[in-house]
Amino acid sequence: MHTKERDTCCPTPRGSSRRKSNVVECESCGLYGMCQVAGLDAPVPDLIDEIVGRREPIAINQNVITAGMPFGEIYAVKSGSFKTYATLANGDQQIIDFYYPGELMGLEGMSERVYPLSVEALEASSVCRLDFSKLNLLGERMGEFQQQLILALSRRARQDQWVPLLMGAQNAEQRTATFLLSLSDRFAEHDLPSLRFKLPMSRHDIANYLGLAVETVSRMFQRFQSMDLLEVHGRHVELRDIDALRVIAGLNSINGS
Amino acid sequence: MHTKERDTCCPTPRGSSRRKSNVVECESCGLYGMCQVAGLDAPVPDLIDEIVGRREPIAINQNVITAGMPFGEIYAVKSGSFKTYATLANGDQQIIDFYYPGELMGLEGMSERVYPLSVEALEASSVCRLDFSKLNLLGERMGEFQQQLILALSRRARQDQWVPLLMGAQNAEQRTATFLLSLSDRFAEHDLPSLRFKLPMSRHDIANYLGLAVETVSRMFQRFQSMDLLEVHGRHVELRDIDALRVIAGLNSINGS
DNA sequence: CGGGCTGTTGAATACATTCAAGCCCCGTGG
DNA sequence: CCACGGGGCTTGAATGTATTCAACAGCCCG
Numbered sequence A, B: 001m002h003t004k005e006r007d008t009c010c011p012t013p014r015g016s017s018r019r020k021s022n023v024v025e026c027e028s029c030g031l032y033g034m035c036q037v038a039g040l041d042a043p044v045p046d047l048i049d050e051i052v053g054r055r056e057p058i059a060i061n062q063n064v065i066t067a068g069m070p071f072g073e074i075y076a077v078k079s080g081s082f083k084t085y086a087t088l089a090n091g092d093q094q095i096i097d098f099y100y101p102g103e104l105m106g107l108e109g110m111s112e113r114v115y116p117l118s119v120e121a122l123e124a125s126s127v128c129r130l131d132f133s134k135l136n137l138l139g140e141r142m143g144e145f146q147q148q149l150i151l152a153l154s155r156r157a158r159q160d161q162w163v164p165l166l167m168g169a170q171n172a173e174q175r176t177a178t179f180l181l182s183l184s185d186r187f188a189e190h191d192l193p194s195l196r197f198k199l200p201m202s203r204h205d206i207a208n209y210l211g212l213a214v215e216t217v218s219r220m221f222q223r224f225q226s227m228d229l230l231e232v233h234g235r236h237v238e239l240r241d242i243d244a245l246r247v248i249a250g251l252n253s254i255n256g257s
Numbered sequence C: 001c002g003g004g005c006t007g008t009t010g011a012a013t014a015c016a017t018t019c020a021a022g023c024c025c026c027g028t029g030g
Numbered sequence D: 001c002c003a004c005g006g007g008g009c010t011t012g013a014a015t016g017t018a019t020t021c022a023a024c025a026g027c028c029c030g
Helices: A032-039 A047-051 A132-159 A162-168 A172-189 A203-210 A214-226 A242-249 B032-039 B047-051 B132-159 B162-168 B172-189 B203-210 B214-226 B242-249
Strands: A052-058 A063-065 A073-079 A082-087 A093-099 A118-121 A125-131 A196-198 A230-233 A236-239 B052-058 B063-065 B073-079 B082-087 B093-099 B118-121 B125-131 B196-198 B230-233 B236-239
Touching: A032 A132, A073 A132, A093 A203, A093 B162, A125 A132, A132 B132, A162 A172, A162 B093, A162 B162, A172 A196, A172 A203, A172 A214, A172 A236, A172 A242, A203 A214, A214 A230, B032 B132, B073 B132, B093 B203, B125 B132, B162 B172, B172 B196, B172 B203, B172 B214, B172 B236, B172 B242, B203 B214, B214 B230
Parallel strands: none
Antiparallel strands: A052 A125, A063 A118, A073 A125, A082 A093, A082 A118, A196 A236, A230 A236, B052 B125, B063 B118, B073 B125, B082 B093, B082 B118, B196 B236, B230 B236
């Protein structure tokens, strides 16, 4: 515990390369560019504290965003993980996506000024918060900020291309393999271990997301394990033969090899 | 045929409310705001002609964008329709999305400066083209333009929320119903007839997109027809009981009722 | 120690795919 | 004008796969 050292998203000193389990450093955070614009070289010294919320703890199962609420801020995952979901007519939820450290949440609310989806923590987590109502404080640096925002949005558009590949896959085996690979890639993208990791979500959540039955997901994991492609112990996964998984998933072209 | 009247995306006179089959007027075009910034009140009179390509015809099966090419421009569908697809390792394609009049194509290429997906015309179509390399001509109006771009990107992020609902649906019936509803909604969004429309894509494309067999799509259409929910004649569809379709699809919360 | 939650495993059913055939629409060429 | 042929679409039975229902195992927490 440092005394008064800032724990904000951006000004973290680059030196401390020690990584605490699953916490992203600011350099690999989706808000990084925007934090820079907001904080570094800002006319007002502590401008960043006005706009970017410090690392806030979020308890497991706590909602960071509730669908239907007015849009006001976007969030970057600092540690932990989240799921977004829509609530269907019959009351149960359809999981739309998962979020991992470094990724941005709440972007979908911008255009209509209302959050269309809810966001809930899968485990004890923490986030940085970017308050849109205080953006006018940026003044002339707004243009820079907008550019960063455009970058973030287009990165996200690119990521979303994955989804149809995930879901459109013909059978459960391919879908499950693709799911694990996409997870691995997303971890790697933010410099987190990509071959040994903990699944933050329940089997139920995975099944919901993939449009499969819980039992099927279980069976697929067992099948992969019996093929020596991976090792599963509860929520802990180790990918042993990632190339074989790629072959099963049947994709290559997207996101390179 | 007007003599020299401009056929560009934006300055179309609002008066002509006559609609030619499936052509969107500029007011409901995704580029509208950006066109306004680029063209109206611009210091240089015909600045818009420099930046926004006039309505260009695209032949059926012609590629507007080829995956892997360097990013340079975004396109708005003026008339007709398109599909985006990724090419998989085994050579065949996975359809990622369809585009209809008023929607923007190529946004995914912005972040990496390379188009990740190909875009192909499903029928004889036309597009307006926005050239990013000439944006510097905008000068001080750049900020306004960026705001419009941010709006377009976040609208798209919001749209993409549909996809998991489409694909994540448990069975073929739900998926097909959701597909038709999303189609209907997208048409309505751009003031096109939303209950009677022509499917611009083949059954093969629909099946590929939904991750189903062609035959299954056929059977679902027949089933819906026998339930009096719709009427299908080849590629012509008329939705007769859209509420029942919504019940089958099982969604409500997203995109309102 | 017992209850609830999460995850796994097994057998029967329901479902989508596959393979195969036939239909329909439309354009081509006789 | 009609015959032919091809592509897109539909329809029918058999196979294979995922779901469902049910039971049980492991684990955390009281």
